[in-house]
Amino acid sequence: MMLIVGELINASRKTVGEAIKEQRTQTIQDLAQSQCDKGAHFIDVNAGLSIEKEAEYLKWLVKIVQQKVDAPCCIDSPNPSAIETALSIHKGTAMINSITLEKDRFDKMIPLIAGTDLKIVALCIDDQGMPETSDQRFHIAEKLVNALVQKNIPLENIYVDPLVQPVSTNIQYGMACLDAIERIMQSMKGCHTICGLSNISYGLPVRKLLNRTFVSMAITKGLDAVIIDPMDTLMTSTVTAALTLSARDDFCMNYIKAYRAGGLS
């Protein structure tokens, strides 16, 4: 099983940012619907336009997305109080994107998530900042997962994001992330890994090529959740193919099903 989070409703995308500011319900709902039609299990909602209005906007996004589609939201904010506001009207079991090991953020997030069934993206950042190596990623992951489990968050609801950084900045960042995925999946059985992929290609041309190639490499290492554009057929085809090739598709049935639905290219 590969969990797919549709990434398109993100205020950092120009058309979406404007639609949020102008409260254009239709634009947002169409994006939610088309992502669900293409197989998204969660709809990411990000309203990071301004600190003052983030909570209000995020709540509005959750409301209108859930008016339109049955899928739960992935509530995407570094701000615990905006997440709390958005959660207050969310129906079903949301995903929270994200908690980190930064003490202040961690302490404020825990009361919202402890004892719930929420799915939690655990991003490998601590108060020392961004990890560089695979080792650093893995050690933050271990500490963060242990801390969450101690707060009664079930391991199977935790999605570790090893932190994807651009290979244009440091050519080692791709392998550092891939190795971390492998170590996390091997040593913390039951928990999940997830990647917001697009950072990998920051600063380089033909970004979609790098993003989808990186997905197949990450699936080789055990990745079982992705934040992607479900409308990008080459991307979703790559995910489907990589799952088949990594033996996560009995008798190639999902691959053949996707083919029959016209979804492979």
Next chain:
Amino acid sequence: MMLIVGELINASRKTVGEAIKEQRTQTIQDLAQSQCDKGAHFIDVNAGLSIEKEAEYLKWLVKIVQQKVDAPCCIDSPNPSAIETALSIHKGTAMINSITLEKDRFDKMIPLIAGTDLKIVALCIDDQGMPETSDQRFHIAEKLVNALVQKNIPLENIYVDPLVQPVSTNIQYGMACLDAIERIMQSMKGCHTICGLSNISYGLPVRKLLNRTFVSMAITKGLDAVIIDPMDTLMTSTVTAALTLSARDDFCMNYIKAYRAGGLS
């Protein structure tokens, strides 16, 4: 460094089989030239049409390919005497595809390759037949590489092909091959791995999608040589991207160079 063998001059492809029978020089030479233009380091030549004429056809292929392009050939046959005939007129350092651990084939091939600088594809098959698991592949690889080294074939001239079999037959075959690549690259430092990829997708639709996705997964595991169609831009783009993402491209220079040459999609 990724060594690229262009696979198109293969008698099992209908147009090529016919061109060989009819001795159409131009058709073959055009295929050689276009593959070199797209970055092939070796031109595979396969004349497996009939046992009687294979040696003669293979020799003809080597001759006309080398009349046209500077690249050496990858002489592709299970038949040692056909290889010997083709080698007799080959200029430069050829690649031989392939030797196996089958006693008869091994014993007949060794006199042709011992003490030479030829590059040797060592295919993981022994007298027990095709391997099923990663373990079986690895153990054949170990025996075969040791046997070749004992015959004075330098480790750095050996390209182990772990044997790609269709996931449509057994969903585990993809991972078995990938794991074998990783183990070979980690435990026999200096030798290489190579895959003839297209078997992976046998029996399934949209085969090019599976082939190129499998390449990126194999590169994640350390694969450093491929037998591909260099005219398939999505395939070559995937190879370029996977090398960058696996830190085999200092400062992303090859990726950017390929982009500037219009070669990425």
